[in-house]
Amino acid sequence: VSLDREAASEITIRITASVTEGDTASADVLIRVLDVNEAPSAPVVSGTVVAENTAGAVIGRVTASDPDAGGSSNGRLSFTVDDARFEIVSGVLKLKDGVSLDREAASSVDLVITVTDGGGLSAQRSVTITVGDANEAPTAPVVTGTTVAENAAGAVIGTVTASDPDGDALSVTVDDARFEVVGGQLKLRDGISLDHEAE
Ligand SMILES: [Ca+2]
Ligand SMILES: [Ca+2]
Ligand SMILES: [Ca+2]
Ligand SMILES: [Ca+2]
Structure with missing residues (x-):
């Protein structure tokens, strides 16, 4: 048996002592379930296409979930991308300002998106972004x-x-x-x- 803080952060148990003659005495004990950081889910990107010849073009939203949601730092997520031409700003994957792609030079780009929670646990997803033709x-x-x-x-x-x-x-x-x-x-x-x- 194990407990899940995100399901219940406190439980109350009653402990009862009895003697053979039948007298009993009870006490309620409040047990707090301490938080253990759990890894976030692999990030998901809502788009798969980036327009060519368009500086700063937006690809889509990046989302992930974390079992430690809520106010705790263990549930606070930040996103990064491994290709310096791209960035993730306010949950949106896009080309950096001033950067554009040329479909005739490369028709797709492979990216690795990483999500990291405030406790240092991370998850990754590889995505292939198609460069749309203009x-x-x-x-x-x-x-x-x-x-x-x-x-x-x-x-x-x-x-x-x-x-x-x-x-x-x-x-x-x-x-x-x-x-x-x-x-x-x-x-x-x-x-x-x-x-x-x-x-
Ligand atoms: Ca947890
Ligand atoms: Ca977490
Ligand atoms: Ca073209
Ligand atoms: Ca043409």
Whole structure:
């Protein structure tokens, strides 16, 4: 048999003495159950996603319970996270101010969350946080050539390249109707040629 202070912090027992002739005498004794610190439960995080390119982004609330709840320091909980880019403030797991993540560099982050009570007992949980994708603009297109022969219908000027941080498929257009970009090449449209003396 053992006792649980959190279930009952005091119990009263009655002790009775008797003699063989039948006389009895009793006394009530109040027994206090002393507190022993018990470990908190492993922390739980309410969110699993952090937006990329968002400094200080919030992931979710971190909670844990402790058998020694109430005013005692044995039930007072504090939280830490093992990755210096993150912090837990007022029970909220977030990126530190000024820190943001890049999904294209790493699509997820493994964190260990630790809860510690005022008596020094702790519990941990490992969580994987997904970095949510945000669409990012492609780079400005680059053309390898800058000259075109006159009187050469459909002449090719050069190769057009651009890249996209997200790996998105890109389409390339040109604002002068005499030109087109086909198969990654900037060229005059078929049947169209230019005249050096005119332009
Ligand atoms: Ca306790
Ligand atoms: Ca405790
Ligand atoms: Ca992205
Ligand atoms: Ca994109």
